[in-house]
Amino acid sequence: MTLFSPTDQRKRTAADILLYGCKDLGFAPHGEYWKQIKKISVVELLNHQRVQSFQFVREEEVEVVIDKIRNVCLKGESINLTETLALVSNNIISRCVLSQKSEEDDDGNNKKDIISIIFQLQKDGMLDMDLTQDNIKVILLDMFLAGIDSSASTVEWTMAELLKHPTAMKKLQEEVRNVVGNKATVEMEDINKMSCLKCVFKETLRLHPVAPLLLPRHTSATVKVGGYGIPSNTTVLINAWAIQREPKWWEKPEEFIPERFENNPINFIGEDFQFIPFGVGRRSCPGLQFGVASVEYMIANLVYCFDWKLADGATADNLDMTEPYGKAVYRKSPLHVLVL
Numbered sequence: 001m002t003l004f005s006p007t008d009q010r011k012r013t014a015a016d017i018l019l020y021g022c023k024d025l026g027f028a029p030h031g032e033y034w035k036q037i038k039k040i041s042v043v044e045l046l047n048h049q050r051v052q053s054f055q056f057v058r059e060e061e062v063e064v065v066i067d068k069i070r071n072v073c074l075k076g077e078s079i080n081l082t083e084t085l086a087l088v089s090n091n092i093i094s095r096c097v098l099s100q101k102s103e104e105d106d107d108g109n110n111k112k113d114i115i116s117i118i119f120q121l122q123k124d125g126m127l128d129m130d131l132t133q134d135n136i137k138v139i140l141l142d143m144f145l146a147g148i149d150s151s152a153s154t155v156e157w158t159m160a161e162l163l164k165h166p167t168a169m170k171k172l173q174e175e176v177r178n179v180v181g182n183k184a185t186v187e188m189e190d191i192n193k194m195s196c197l198k199c200v201f202k203e204t205l206r207l208h209p210v211a212p213l214l215l216p217r218h219t220s221a222t223v224k225v226g227g228y229g230i231p232s233n234t235t236v237l238i239n240a241w242a243i244q245r246e247p248k249w250w251e252k253p254e255e256f257i258p259e260r261f262e263n264n265p266i267n268f269i270g271e272d273f274q275f276i277p278f279g280v281g282r283r284s285c286p287g288l289q290f291g292v293a294s295v296e297y298m299i300a301n302l303v304y305c306f307d308w309k310l311a312d313g314a315t316a317d318n319l320d321m322t323e324p325y326g327k328a329v330y331r332k333s334p335l336h337v338l339v340l
């Protein structure tokens, strides 16, 4: 099976218009161009070091949102958490991609945004191919399209599950507050000491993978999968949502039980096929480290700084957890909350 190659004109018209002739990672046909832009994204733009270098953006944006929530809370009003999280995620990605000045901070760390990094790599002859303006635009566009809603929606589902499961919320808050001590906000190095946070994050991704059918694949030859013959030239969708709720692999699969990941080596890096919220194989998410860093940091700060309550008459028992049908799993109803 190879990557999806949108050779059928009917399938690619919208993507052609929106994505500069299918030049982005998601729609570019498998081949040398696709390999090169995937390599640039994974190795140069979203590698571990880069993700760390953007931590100050996460810190500043999370601080702004915490202040905003605190002010609303002082007025005794409820907060539309859906909107608030979309905004903070948008600000983080936008600043990392194209609005951070190229400068060094006091520790000598380079604070370059992703667009400056691309231009620098191109100027220094570090890329195996010359990128046109359209190539650059579409690489950046992918980060907005794939990076903003995925992170915001995962934090929102996490908060909804925690509000629905007060015992899990209490356990997580105790862990986070114990690790952080008396500091004003959570620091990045605190996060690695939070095993309960990691279990809650994984359990949310298991129940609410943002891309339930992943990206489409395309067979380049006839193959047999699970006893079924799939002809060559077939578009194949992988139902990650169903796999992650399959009773053969998951006990009580419909229930939110973060403890199932305690002392459990199953991870989301694409090696455990029963748990693939970031996809699997060559097409898997290049923004995994970026997404994990942002989502864990946001959740830790939200539960550290406030005690939460559902607003507008919603309770743990009647909170609407409907997932509307679509290519991405967002909540049907916005999440309205109060902070205490």
Ligand code: HEM
Residues within 6 Å of the ligand: 025, 026, 027, 038, 046, 142, 143, 146, 147, 148, 150, 151, 154, 209, 210, 211, 214, 215, 216, 276, 277, 278, 279, 280, 281, 282, 283, 284, 285, 286, 287, 288, 290, 291, 292, 295
């Ligand atoms: C919690 C956060 C995130 C989740 C759960 C997530 C999940 C996914 C999934 C499931 C796919 C499809 C993988 C496949 O079909 O095998 C994907 C693709 C992609 N993601 Fe993410 N993602 C997240 C955050 C991000 C971020 C922050 C960025 C960029 C800054 C990003 C950039 C991309 C891109 C460019 C693709 C297309 C890759 C390709 O076609 O080769 N993602 N993501």
